[in-house]
Amino acid sequence: MIKSPPLPIEIKISTVVAISAILHSADPLAIDAALRQMTGGSSDFFDDDFAVIDISAIAGDVGSIDWRALVDLLRRYRLNAVAVRGAPATLVDTIRAHGLALDDGSSGVRPPSEPAPVVVVAAPAPVPAPAPAAAPVAAPAPLATMVVDTPVRAGQRIYARGCDLIVTATVNNGAEVIADGSIHIYAALHGRALAGASGDPSARIFALTMAPELVSIAGVYRTFDEGFPADLARQPNQVRLVGDRIDILPLTPAPRA
Template sequence: MSAGAGSVHAIELKGRMMLVSVLRLHTADREALEAALGERMAEAPDLMHDMPVVVDLAALAALPVADLLVVLEQIRRQGFKLIGLQQSAAVPEGLAAASGLPLLVLGGRAAPEPVARSRPAAEPRPEAPQPVAAPAVHTPTRVVTQHVRSGQQIYARGGDLIITGAVSAGAEILADGHIHIYGTLRGRALAGVRGLASATIFCRRLDAELVSIAGHYRIAEDILDSERGENRLVTLSGETIDIAEI
């Protein structure tokens, strides 16, 4: 078999979501950064150690590259996993190359999956078993008895999350298990963030920016008007996010 034919089966490009946080810095003061980063890491250490982070340095653009490299190294030493720099005209020239971090543009629609090209039928071959992630240790359900405001991020590690109020646009809620929202979901809800495909999202009213289960997601532009409304249940079927009225 030629190399060209073999390459057809060598890789597969899938439309999946990587959970990325943007770390926006407002100071380069060593002590202030250490305190702020330590406090944020302590809020959800397991999530923060695993979550990719993009650094936004727009507010520190006046600093020389050497000082910014020191800041980036401090962030790494405190346990954050840096994967890139937020693309901005304010990022000093040469910083990306010096730090080894690419410039990334976040936001916008997810790229569509490519349409498969027709090819001669091949003999079926057994698929290699996929590694199964160890289930997270279950912890008591986290209950939030107030509205989740824009800019807030709430994470229920190891269990389910119940929100008795609304989730505003620009807010993000995450859970290793199920998510129940007894108000309107306008922000982002991510259930089963550690791979629990049976996780579900229930909300009294759905008008979300994004819903995700076990890394599979749908953004606002992909949610039909008929799927929005009251008493909605979000589930994962195979690799498809389903939204149904209950």
């Protein structure tokens, strides 16, 4: 069978985690001094991370921001500014003119009363070296896991970098949970869940009940605009990737006739 040539462009869900640079001053000298103290002069404190500039805390002083100088300053510390959060409508054109996006989830301006999304990033904890032994025994290194014990609210984003994610409370509509490994939700999943975010197709998503807005494994996604399948509702399910297809399967065996 002759395979069709690939399309010139392919669209998949991609997970991009950005550092929030929350400004409490518009003075570039003060910002520079704070970053220098924070990094201790280390040139690799940041690793070319994306940064969202949050100006919500200096609403009365945003007109004095020198955007080009601010972007260049962050770049010197290996922070790549990509967006601005908490901007008033009067600054939208100025911000876009400097090549920055507006972080509000809809390419507009976040209302002042709406909370900014929370990004929680976890990296695997270092495994301590084992104590010397007369006869060392090889043992597999423990897998790192991030555990969240509180509900994930609308507008929040939880990202477990380099590990699995366990959530013991509800993931609400408008919330997003992301993991480079698998995602285990010991409650209801109503928001978005993206497992295998770094490209692992063997990652899975587990939940006690599911009514998600979107699920994704290794960038392949499935939405539920017409509702979650009724035959899978109100029971434990798993989401896995089979080829380029997202499958949803019950975790409990079907009852015998």
